[in-house]
Amino acid sequence: MELTPMRLVELNYFLAVVDTGSFGKAARSLNLQTSTLSRAISRLEDKLGVSLVERTLAGCRVTRHGHMAAQRIRRVMNEANALTERSIQNTASMIAEIHVGFHLPPVNATLTNFLLEWRIICPSISVTPHEPNETTLQAALLDRQIDAALIPDYLLPRCEAQTPIYFEPLMAVLPSDHHLAERIVLRWNDLADEKLLLWSWAKEGIGRDFFATRLPDVSMQVFETSNMTLLAFVRAGYGVTITAQAYSTLNLPGLTFIPIGEADAHIEVNLVWRAESEDPVVGKFVAFMRDRAKRHWRVASSCAASESPDPPP
Missing domain, CATH: 3.40.190.10 (Periplasmic binding protein-like II)
Incomplete structure (x- = not known):
């Protein structure tokens, strides 16, 4: 059998499933869709040639091979963390x-x-x-x-x-006098009849696909401008837009930023x-950022595991 390299992120995904005991909880802790997480675990199982998790109607169960793999993965991760820390300390001077x-x-x-x-x-x-x-x-x-x-x-x-x-949540941006501006949270369907203004990256195929899967019938207009210029046109009533939560911290007058309550309303930043x-x-910088991100995911997974039980994924 040809050995295929395993990605570190796949190992972290698997540990999140083990720690939470649920594909649904693990996916939420990682800001992923359950189907995306399930496919990642399936790829890992194919690479290892064993079944790690049994999917059932009641949820999921980690197999004997899965528990053995998790123990070894944790040991490798701990050793990698120790190596990273020593490397960072050596770099500090x-x-x-x-x-x-x-x-x-x-x-x-x-x-x-x-x-x-x-x-x-x-x-x-x-x-x-x-x-x-x-x-x-x-x-x-x-x-x-x-x-x-x-x-x-x-x-x-x-x-x-x-x-x-990390994962960056997406928000809808509306003029403050828009009829949806009083809403606490929006769904994609709420924006279906709006004119969506997008900045220049959306003219590329991958940008169009990003929104086509979320708002398939929405009317779009691409502006060859910066995001700040586009937000000015939103404030002037030319349409609405979708942007990263980071821009909501700017407290721009005349604009209302509203969270989108959908599982796919985020972007993964790499x-x-x-x-x-x-x-x-x-x-050293790459190793540091990768290690801190991995720790953050583990903490998020632990928090999800401590929440009240959810319906089976």
Whole structure:
């Protein structure tokens, strides 16, 4: 049998299922759809050649092979964590700089905590932010203008090394006098009759597909502008838009940001870097971010496991 490399994220997904005892709870803790998580576990089972989880009408049950695999995975993860910590400590005395590109404003609480911890642990290695526009972010990475970038999953360059870091909720943005502006939460169906304004990335096929699966019949207009200019047109009543929760922290007058209460109302933000990079500082930063993201997922999984029982996934 040909051995296929296992992705670290798949191992983390499996541990989340083991810890919560439910595909549904694990998926919610990871901000994934249950079907996406189930497929990831199936791929892992195919790679290992054994059944890890039995799916039943009552939920799921970890098999004997699954429990054995979980023990070994945890042991490997603990050793990897210890190695990462030693590497970070060795890096802390270096004086260096890493250039990171941001597609979204880095105000997400999870990301902010990661960056704060990095500054405390490695105070002599500064992080310099870059915000190229959507058409040049990948080019800046390839041209070595930046060392790494945090990019939403729908814009991921497939040729680069990448790892998921956090999930950014999506929100609907309406003029404050819009008839839906008083709602506490919205569903995709609530926006079906609205004119949806989108910024330039949505003209690409992957951008159109992103919204076509969520709002298949909505009328869309793409603006060749920045997101801030688009928000100004929303405020002027030209339509509504969907944007990352990060923009809601700007407290822009005349606009109302409303959460979307759907399982797919989020984007996965990944750290991307050049696979051929041999810079030890970049390697340490990537290892740090990947380790912190993994810990965050485990904490989220534990919180989901402590909640009251949910209907079977």
